[in-house]
Amino acid sequence: MNVHARLAAAALILASIVACSPEAEKAAAPTAAPATAPSPDIHAFRIGALEAVALKDGEIVMPNAANESPWSDTAAARTVLTGAGQPGDAIHLSVQPLLVRDGERVVLIDTGAGGRMGTQDKLVGSLRAAGVDPTTVTDVLISHAHGDHVGGLVGADGSLTFPNAAVRISEPEWEYMKAGAAKAGEAALLTAVTPKVQPFAPGAQVTPSIRAVALAGHTPGHSGYEVVSGAERLLYIGDAMHSSVISVQRPDWVNGWDTDSAAGVATRQGLLERGSAGSLRIYGVHFPFPGLGRFQRRDDGFVWVPETTAQP
Ligand SMILES: [Zn+2]
CATH class of the missing domain: 1.20.5 (Single alpha-helices involved in coiled-coils or other helix-helix interfaces)
Incomplete structure (x- = not known):
């Protein structure tokens, strides 16, 4: 032996x-029943002294086709995707809200789609796998009012999924949500969440460790969130970028889902410049699960470099 x-x-x-x-x-x-049972739908990590968990909600898959994908030049999109080793005929967007334990506060950033857009409605199951009961969430921070970010605020029966949480959203985004929700037939969702909503001024400090960051272009009050603990920081970028390939390698392409295309392009380019120069840790809510990584300058552009090893 x-x-x-x-x-x-x-x-x-x-x-x-x-x-x-x-x-x-x-x-x-x-x-x-350990606090973080092994599950492919959760990824626990740290931001300095803070505990965080990436929570899988589901997957949005759409054809790389006109009027389906947000990028109108589908042939060019195919070239970029296949160049990165991905299938060229479809756009895959993961959906993973982020949980951060900020002292006594249990903070959830975005709520997933609640089963909309062909997604799997996994968020509550992922939360429970991470040892978190939805009734213990104290703050829900919304990046913007689209269905894959606010859809999970209510369950199938229309009741609040996080009944004890304040819902924080930027003032301009709240105005946009109220106008858009009525148009989109989401009046029941709006009625349910209205008593919980506490709007904030763009850029406000929303919890002791989390500051809102206005990321213009996608929607009128679109907000990222910067989580800071000691010398470590993480930027949740919301829908400033959707694809870890196209949005990063072709930030100048118009995204048909942006309400202000020029501002969306400027925001992406700024994030890539600032992020790569400072090796800023990024959380992409639609990037491949768990959405953690950094931007890196390569040749005359940028690439996404995911974190491959879990943080201690
Ligand atoms: Zn989205």
Whole structure:
């Protein structure tokens, strides 16, 4: 038996001793449901001293076709996607709201689609897998009023998913949501959340560790969120970018979902310049799960470099 085999055998024996011990069983019982059960739909990480969890809600898949994709030059989009090793015939956008424990506050940034847009409505299950009951969420921070970000505020029966949470949204976005929700037939959602909404001025400090960051272009009051703890920071970019390939490599392309195209382009270029120069940690709510990574300058443009190893 070589050294490795002996060590493995010793580890097995030790494991069986621990498993057979009544004390170990008693001690193990309360932790049978760990705070973060293994699940492919959650990814726990740290931002300085803060605990955070990426929470999978689902996947939006649309054909790379005119009037379906936000990028009108579908042939060019195919070239960029296939150049990055992705299928060229479809656009895949993940949806993953972000949970941050900020002291006593349990903060959820965006709420997923609530099953809209062909998505899987996984958010509440992902939250529970992360050991969080929806009734314990204290603050819901909304990036903007589109259905894949506010849809999860209510359940299928129209009741509030996070009944004890304040819903924080920028003042201009709240005005836009009220106008748009009525038009889009979402009046029930609007009625349910209105008593919970606490609008803030763009750029406001919204929790002790989280500051809103106005990211213009996508919607009138679109807001990112910067989470800061000690020397570490993370920027949640909302829908300033949708695709980790197209939005990053072709920030100058008009995105048909932006209400102000020129501002959207300027915001993307600013994020890429600032993010790559400072090696800023980014959270892309629509980037491949878990959406964590950094922008890097490459040749005459930029690429997305995902974090491949979980943070301690
Ligand atoms: Zn979105």
